[in-house]
Amino acid sequence: MTTLSPAAGGKASSAPLMGRDAEPTIFELSQPGRSAYQLRTTGVPSWTAEELFDSAMLADHPVPLAEVSERDLVAHVTRLSHRQFSVDLGAYPLGSCTMKYNPKICDAVATMPGFAGVHPGAPASMTQGWLETFVTLERALCEVTGMAAATLQPAAGAAGELTGLLLMRAYHEANGDVRRRIIIPDSAHGTNPASVTLGGYEVTTIASDARGCVDLEALKAALDTDVAGIMLTNPNTLGLFEEDIAEIAAALHNVGGLLYYDGANLNAIMGVVRPGDMGFDIVHMNLHKTFATPHGGGGPGAGPVAVSPRLVDFLPGPRATEVAPGVYDWVKPSKSIGRVHGWHGNALVLARALAYIEVHGGDGLRRVSERAVLNANWIRQRLSAKFDVAFDRPCMHEVVLSLAKLRKDHGVKALDIAKRIMEEGFHAPTVYFPLIVDEALMIEPTETESLQTLEALAKAFEVALDDALNNEAAVFAAPRTTPVGRVDEARAARSLVQTFDARG
Amino acid sequence: MTTLSPAAGGKASSAPLMGRDAEPTIFELSQPGRSAYQLRTTGVPSWTAEELFDSAMLADHPVPLAEVSERDLVAHVTRLSHRQFSVDLGAYPLGSCTMKYNPKICDAVATMPGFAGVHPGAPASMTQGWLETFVTLERALCEVTGMAAATLQPAAGAAGELTGLLLMRAYHEANGDVRRRIIIPDSAHGTNPASVTLGGYEVTTIASDARGCVDLEALKAALDTDVAGIMLTNPNTLGLFEEDIAEIAAALHNVGGLLYYDGANLNAIMGVVRPGDMGFDIVHMNLHKTFATPHGGGGPGAGPVAVSPRLVDFLPGPRATEVAPGVYDWVKPSKSIGRVHGWHGNALVLARALAYIEVHGGDGLRRVSERAVLNANWIRQRLSAKFDVAFDRPCMHEVVLSLAKLRKDHGVKALDIAKRIMEEGFHAPTVYFPLIVDEALMIEPTETESLQTLEALAKAFEVALDDALNNEAAVFAAPRTTPVGRVDEARAARSLVQTFDARG
Amino acid sequence: MADYLPHTDDELRSMLDFLGLASTEELFNAVPSAIRLARGLDLPNGLSEPDILHRFEQRAKRNTARSDQMVCFAGGGAYDHELPPVVKALASRSEFVTAYTPYQPEVAQGVLQAIFEFQTMIARIYGLPVSNASLYDGATALVEAVNLGVASSGSQRVVLSAGVHPHWRQVVTTFAAGTGHELEIVPLKDGLTDFSAIQGTCGVIVVAQPNYLGGLEDLASVRALCDATGAIMVVAADPVASGVLKTPGSFGADVVVGEGQGFGTALSFGGPYLGLFACTMKEIRRLPGRIVGETVDVEGRRAYVTTLRTREQDIRREKASSNICSNQTLMAVAASIQLGWLGTEGFAEMALACARGTRYLSDKLRTGTGATLLHPELNVFRELAVRTVKPASQVVEEMAARGYLAGIAASALNGASDPSLADEVLGHVLLVSVTERRTAEEIDAFAIALEEVAQ
């Protein structure tokens, strides 16, 4: 490799400002009698609580929250923010999570008073802009996935999965067909089996083959008319494309089963290949991954579910529908499974996604996927000299390393390497997922990271490895530069302190 | 002192996130061919530059800026922000600067599209909301200062000073009165003498007396009809109220001189005493200090100038004026000195100030001053056991310590103590101002800091002192926990690198 | 002009070279050509940010029901509460917004501590010792509560008050198709749940507090019924009500769920919102979703971390307590900030102000004929069921022309029929809500307009 200029990331990603002490909780900052709130002057009579309610209902003491000034609230929360790594501070190559940079235009759209300030119970006549947004987004998502229609209600990927399974169930039931099993490869994300249970099915796990893909023979052996369907992500969680997908689809359809596509990895294939064209019947998308909603420290997301024509009538409802050119209304599909969200889904996340799609356009979305795959392959190739790549061949948008050998030979775990990488100023990759890879480190650089950042990231991996081989103590002690050092997770579970009040 | 619960500030104010390396400049992050910008699709013909301009005018090469992606821009700037202390992160007791907490409602007002999006050249008929804001603010400022009218044009305190001096000049000239001197106490802020020069006057400096106040006799001795006026701040830069102000005013007025009030310290006296009632003729206010515009890393501010009735006609213009109830227009004062700003002043700062005033109300403003003075006196009393207070008596909103003895006995300078305090997670106090105090440390806690924070701050001073007495090396090495250690200022001036291109 | 992809042409070439590829197309060699998309995506060309902003501004114009342009009297689970600039500013800090789930606690103390504070606040508000780090929304939180209740009680018999918000009931029904729970809906009588017919062993009993017509239920007798039937007591509780009323936990609720939108989240057309979930210590290992615990780091410094992870889907897979992975953390962070801003006193004041405003409006409607109270004798909280002479949905449309979002027609939530309202009134019930943001002046004018329009 030629030498590259400095990266927009790495050690400098966030310099220490001052000190390394813990920030007190807001409850410790609290002083009786202090406050920050200000409410509107209403001119409504100041009835007492006793005048308004039966006394049996009345609280006998106020709920104790914190009592702080606005100034102290601001300082407290701002300081907390300085104890938090984020995409905006640097690269976040967390596999399976697609921590791409999210354009700020999406924030701008999601905070427009004409979107954010709209009550969800307002009639369609007064929310045409929102309905248009939904319909336009639904169409775009269907084009990207090759499906016929979609529900936008599910609030995240897992909610989409469960929705999809209920759609399967409704479909089979409408055919008078009772089926009990769902097939899931052992590389699947944990939400898949968990959703299956909630969908009232049993999980049949099939092992991956030596290529890291679905073992076609094992699959065929598992198939019968008790199988309601299969859940797959493609590329799978190893970042590998399931090349036999057409055969898999045929096999499933042969026994009357449906194919569910876990779209968490859609970022790899936009404009290249579509789940619908692979033979999938149901697809959820993680808008918070592929379509650039920032992850918010754990959410919110949105997990729309798109389906093939035969499932359209079963979709949750009501659905925003264009009932005449430029006129929108809520329409409930004829055999709808019902609502899966209290209102219309995570609407502002949906608006963000549409902004993202519209600013990119069709070509742009394909470019996103190309670059995501390019970056992942570059880092794979760059690291393969010193690291073992699990299932070493060209990958899609992410790549999985196995540190099994390192663990065996040096007692250094994937987690240790992850912690050491953080000292270099990057977020760690995903560890121990997928479960089928020993000591897995899963890297998803995403398309928004530059070559310079990839190189710096690769160097960070090398530095960590170097320490693991020559300076084990440094690896076990890592991270030493973060606001807290390695955290005692066992103690947290053992002597549970789940609220401030639960403190000993 | 009883033990207080933890403060919303101090060491924890901003924990280190990762590493301590420098952030590269944007020019080093630049890669030819990369970009972030997006412009509107206009449909205007794509004429070349050659088709639009005479070739002699055309740039022969584009101005090289940086070439970065939006993602890298965001990471770069966000990381820079993590290398910056601010009020929102913790206490900032910088004397003379009034680094109070600034309510976020002011930001909300200043970003309303109905204010921020208005072109300054739009006629009064289309900007009545702005003119109302100006007129309402002017009236409030006049009430707080006890003056008759004000100009809102000056962009900061220093601009206000110069405007005030030009008003003096115009006033005297209109009286056929040629005067050449302005009196300034030696404790004055540097902008005062600098403004005097630009106002075409000569500075006559008078020494402070043993109380730290204007030496009345020395002042009287300096007065004659060549004196155009005096510039004072009251409380003065030592945080002390000039008790002889009535006598001073009388003496000045006796020789036909005017009194100029440097309102940088207005935060101490709102609702308690008014410059107009003290006998001042001209007052500037630092809205960015007293009226809660955050300082922006050095600006913007706003320095409106209010005057007594005899100076109203000379004010800069045009001025927003209520010409009929609820109807506003621009009116130029009859003998206006002219414009002192390209448009109407720092309008958004003015809007912030009005929001601040309206949310506080008259009582609230007085409370602001009471608490500012209370906090300063508390910290004075708290520190006086271990530190020498310059002119040790009750102060107003700030207090000045002198470390002359420490310097003499231990070679530890005020600057060393300031740097050591920063290791405790607070901003340092002001050092070496006012110039008349040896090894000055000037502390202005402001009213928004809590007792808990004051106590933590006092402890930080004590820790620093303790180190100075017992562990000098730690003081000289401070600060060690900040993004960079002590900075070589001499080298910066000696081998000047004022742009990236000036690098060796 | 740029997209968000940093690769220069030179870099593209060098990267492909490094991989030994001739073109980006070859990156996808693993994708069988038979299934590849042979054409470009049939989507409009990308446009620039200002173009798209302009387009969204045009769309926004067609959303007339904006809380900054219409006076909002709509509630029904989504409220126009105060959302101060300071909370918006803090909750939108990019460190919170652009972080992932706190899998690496050493670099996620900010989010973790904010969640820990959130959990503490929600636990206190609901009067229970345990809260999780959020669920999707109130409706799906109720689904999780029912699942927990069934798992805990071992009985799939789930009794649901018809006073539970119709949408929430619908969501519970949808998911019961998978879990196989047997749902029974219990009707209301005079605006309150009539549990009198319930007998025998139950798995779960669900009641809403207040119910969706605003009525305050008698939680003590629900507790008694649960004791009698062996049911887990689940309350779908408005958390704002705890500012003035006894907490559901103090009545012995086992699980309390609710919608936290009112704490720092804009109306947002229904999402992202904030599912609240609190329970007893007994149920903690059945808790759905993430929970943050306090611990220490290697140097003994206080630190936070997600804990009891073995309940979660990524570890327990098909045996997990729930399938939830992404939740609504950012809203939880916003809620912790908003509740910090409200504080003990503000939280109580806000609830009281809602109650006062509601009383003020209900007093005005006592004398009307066009718009009257459906249940004049009821103790209500922040919601009022108003009976209109004209169909309620028509009233909403006509009130819009006068600048009001007047409420929600019960029929819009319920569909053609509903166990909570008699068929003949359903179309004439308007759900009206008064928050602390409504002034007497606004309420006065609204009452007059409503009386006129509803006639």
Added chain:
Amino acid sequence: MADYLPHTDDELRSMLDFLGLASTEELFNAVPSAIRLARGLDLPNGLSEPDILHRFEQRAKRNTARSDQMVCFAGGGAYDHELPPVVKALASRSEFVTAYTPYQPEVAQGVLQAIFEFQTMIARIYGLPVSNASLYDGATALVEAVNLGVASSGSQRVVLSAGVHPHWRQVVTTFAAGTGHELEIVPLKDGLTDFSAIQGTCGVIVVAQPNYLGGLEDLASVRALCDATGAIMVVAADPVASGVLKTPGSFGADVVVGEGQGFGTALSFGGPYLGLFACTMKEIRRLPGRIVGETVDVEGRRAYVTTLRTREQDIRREKASSNICSNQTLMAVAASIQLGWLGTEGFAEMALACARGTRYLSDKLRTGTGATLLHPELNVFRELAVRTVKPASQVVEEMAARGYLAGIAASALNGASDPSLADEVLGHVLLVSVTERRTAEEIDAFAIALEEVAQ
């Protein structure tokens, strides 16, 4: 309900006790009672934040000339340039917003580095080696430039082109009353400065590029004139123009000043804006205001600090190069972000787009009769002087009704008469500006409307 003061009643008492005071009133014992305010301030009572926000929203409604609701063709020194969400988000980070002047460099590297980058960018844009950290606005930057020029040349004779923005000329005139500079205003001829009458030694010659009617001056001959007269050459230059035109520095300007609002600052009703100031190395010790330099810390790490501080008022006092203290740092930070966002290519593209739009509009106005070009033959940049049959100020009012901020009537800037325009045309000159944000569609419709209205 809260204000922003943290003191509880208990704390107040304990603090006063600690000071030995009985009341807060006693804190002010040093203030003679004769001058104390015996009453409360005569200001309305404080209201809550939501009340005040509501009030400002009402006020905002009376500002109809909003760039998001009227199509903006006004310029005259303030431009409706692109202000992308990313720049707003970054520039509003509270670390930048709530910091003071970087007096303690160890905790101010963020602001310092941003200024260093800003200085580099402005120096490049103006084609000079030195830029400061900002001045108040373009007009006051020009005052500083004149002061520097006089100090450098030793002559107080200041020749100012009438093509300099009228407000800026007025500001220079105001401050000359203090400095005693002798100002001479040189008229325009056919839209360009006619310096032909200038002879003898001069201290400073000031020209605007473009001048305020949009016309592009011949900077090479201004340089020659400065050489001939011994004058310091000051150019008040639109920094946007450097995207397509040669920089003023490349013509040998000694000092270049300008208004930086177009780089990341909203129209803001005229402020806070951003005064730009660049000069030759020769003048660096006369530079007004702050300048940031690169250096190292004790460990040799790169660091930034304000430097050459001995020029400044806090050190040099009455002999300082300027009295400026607070400047417009936050706007400079925003500009550095905006210029980073534009980049080399975007900066050029934006300038070109402005020029194209201006040409597109001017072509349309060539055929009209109601609105015509004042100087049809002129090379212009982003500004057009349009001659209207109706008084220009009336045209502005009537165009507003059609949804346009049509421009600025020259008379509104100039007052009754002006050296730059003949008396008989002054009232009929409309200054129109086209930025990169104006679409062909907007310009087409605008030209038609203007032609109709101006008739």
